[in-house]
Amino acid sequence: MKASPRQQLLLLDLQDLDTGTARLTRKRQQIPERAELESFAGEMSDVRERFMSAQRELDGLRADLERIESDVATVAERRQRDERLLEVSTSSKEAQALQSELDTLAHRTAALEDRELELMESVEASETRFASAEAALTELNERRGTLQAAIEAAERAIDSDLARTAKERAGVAAELQRDLLDLYESTRSRVGIGAARLRGNVSEASNMALAPGELSVIRAAAPDEIVFCPGTGAILVRVEEAAA
Structure with missing residues (x-):
């Protein structure tokens, strides 16, 4: 030829x-932030699992505390009712039965309040763990967002160069x-x-x-x-x- x-x-x-x-094209594929973002996969999975575990624990403890608080309120209402009945009772047998029930309710109240205190302490500790896990997840998401923004900016710049190069190539090819x-x-x-x-x-x-x-x-x-x-x-x- x-x-x-x-x-x-x-x-x-x-x-x-x-x-x-x-x-x-290689530069676009090898943007440094892309590799760093991909390395986040394992870390993100661990942090997210830690966050979800802390959330499940906290939700469970709060639910237990709500049940105990409900039981305490129910027992308190029962004691108030028995005390009112005891005040107006004219039967010694009835009064004895009411007093016996009040004693039982008092022990029940003490046990519930002890459990309530334990749960409040557990909830407080769990809230601290949850806050730490939430902060770690938020920080990681922010880092990922920053990297993603950097990748997108780099891609836009490279795509602009690719488009300009393609236009120049078309011009040269047309002369051949x-x-x-x-x-x-x-x-x-x-x-x-x-x-x-x-x-x-x-x-x-x-x-x-x-x-x-x-x-x-x-x-x-x-x-x-x-x-x-x-x-x-x-x-x-x-x-x-x-x-x-």
């Missing part, structure tokens, strides 16, 4: 833009003759690089010096003849000749 030196130089511009696109562009694309898809410079005796496709025989064959080719890197198969653009 033949193509003017100017057309061949455009291949280098196209390759530079494709290399830039690949670099930007169709068969040359097709050759470049097929070469790039096959070997990973479409075109590279030949500087002196060094192919930038392989970053190696060509053997004397390989170099003499390439130098003998006409300036508009398409030549290839013997090591990689990429299109070689002879920059000195192309520039001349």
